[in-house]
Amino acid sequence: MHKKFENTQQWLDFDREHLWHPYTSMHSPLPCYPVVATDGAYIELADGQRLLDGMSSWWAAIHGYNHPVIRAALSEQLLTMPHIMFGGIAHPMASELGQRLIDITPEPLQHVFLADSGSIAIEVALKMALQYWQSLGHLNKRKLLTVRGGYHGDPFACMSVGDPDNGQHHLFTEVISKQVYAPRPTITFSEAWEPSDIDALRELLEQQHNDIAAVIIEPIVQGAVSMRFYHPSYLASLRQLCDEFSVLLIFDEIATGFGRTGELFAMSHADVCPDILAIGKALTGGTMTLAATLASRKVSQGISSGSAPMLMHGPTFMANPLACAAACASIDILLDESSEATYPEGWRNRISAIERSLKSLEQVADHPAVANVRVLGAIGVVQMHNLVDVAKVQARLVEKSVWVRPFGHLIYVMPPYILSAEQLSHLCTSIVDTIIELY
Ligand SMILES: Cc1ncc(COP(=O)(O)O)c(C=O)c1O
Structure with missing residues (x-):
């Protein structure tokens, strides 16, 4: 019988020692955040902090997490x-x-x-x-x-x-x-x-x-x-x-x-x-x-x-x-557009609204570190001139309680479609502020 892990640190230590994560080294990996639960638009860390999700778990969780249906x-x-x-x-x-x-x-x-x-x-x-x-x-x-x-x-x-x-x-x-x-x-x-x-x-x-x-x-x-x-x-x-x-x-x-x-x-x-x-x-x-x-x-x-x-x-x-x-x-x-539906206004209108919100990323379009900002549907991309320091940028975003995973030259979001206008605004503001603070 295996002993159960008694606290977060124990299972995190096991993970660090034995589990391979995507696109990283087994022996000097990028940092990992301990996640214990998901709920709608939020990802909950082991210390109770809730992060607003900007990634839909690599573009999959379009309706957020734990959707009742x-x-x-x-x-x-x-x-x-x-x-x-x-x-x-x-x-x-x-x-x-x-x-x-x-x-x-x-x-x-x-x-x-x-x-x-x-x-x-x-x-x-x-x-x-x-x-x-x-x-x-x-x-x-x-x-x-x-x-x-x-x-x-x-x-x-x-x-x-x-x-x-x-x-x-x-x-x-x-x-x-x-x-x-x-x-x-x-x-x-x-x-x-x-x-x-x-x-x-x-x-x-x-x-x-x-x-x-x-x-x-x-x-x-x-x-x-x-x-x-x-x-x-x-x-x-x-x-x-x-x-x-x-x-x-x-x-x-x-x-x-x-x-x-x-x-x-x-x-x-x-x-x-x-x-x-x-x-x-x-x-x-x-x-x-x-x-x-x-x-x-x-x-x-x-x-x-x-x-x-x-x-x-x-x-x-x-x-x-x-x-x-x-x-x-x-x-x-x-596809449900009934009045009790997740997207009563229709998915197409929902995506248009997300697109309009994500356009606020264009505030950093003229920032000297930024090469290009582009938005299409529920995808918002800030392309930097230089490679993004993933660990540093991500840590700063987590301080602002948002979950975004940059790669290469890109800080980008593909949020769940359920995010409210306020949540989308928080997501974009966090990215804009992070860029202004770090670059
Ligand atoms: C366009 C495209 N094709 C294929 C794949 C591979 O899918 P999976 O990771 O589910 O094997 C991905 C994953 O990111 C993708 O973006």
């Missing part, structure tokens, strides 16, 4: 069937979720693979694209084309389509597959569109389309590498190019899905539909790990027409019923 759905599912294998078994929660996903995404996307995390949804998307061309007998189509500045997850195939300079390529040079990398889109969301922005990608497709199975891209927002917002016309042109050169198009909406950019999915800014779509993160309202890859009939039929018609993927926790129940509840919360 998701909690009730989970409790009910916990009693009925927390988990069951999906091999040879169907269950109602998977169908409930599948139906919702087909309803809220463009009509061509009809076939759903319920994966257990965002990166696995990307692995599945890439596998679908490669298998599609194999099944049709185009055996050369084995490469993937992507734009620089992207992020699609940490497993090896995902890394191979991530940014080749700022990603992890330099650590695993001999192991990561070499893909085809186009320059990143440069025209921003609100600038006038310049068709030449996509010329370099067109050239790569012209030269190499016989070897390229698919283009993969994060629509509108290049998230985890740079938090840049690019022009919707880039996506519309990309769709045309993929059709012209017979290459599949994969959209990674894992970070952008479920309203974050002001549209339910970021691809709607350009009114385009991919052949394959990956979603995750906010899918369960940030409560359970679940993601999905949706494919068009063309893709699923292509795969099925081959000599190996099975899609060879099947994680143990595929379509986990608890996670599916949370996802159904989260989607229902988002």
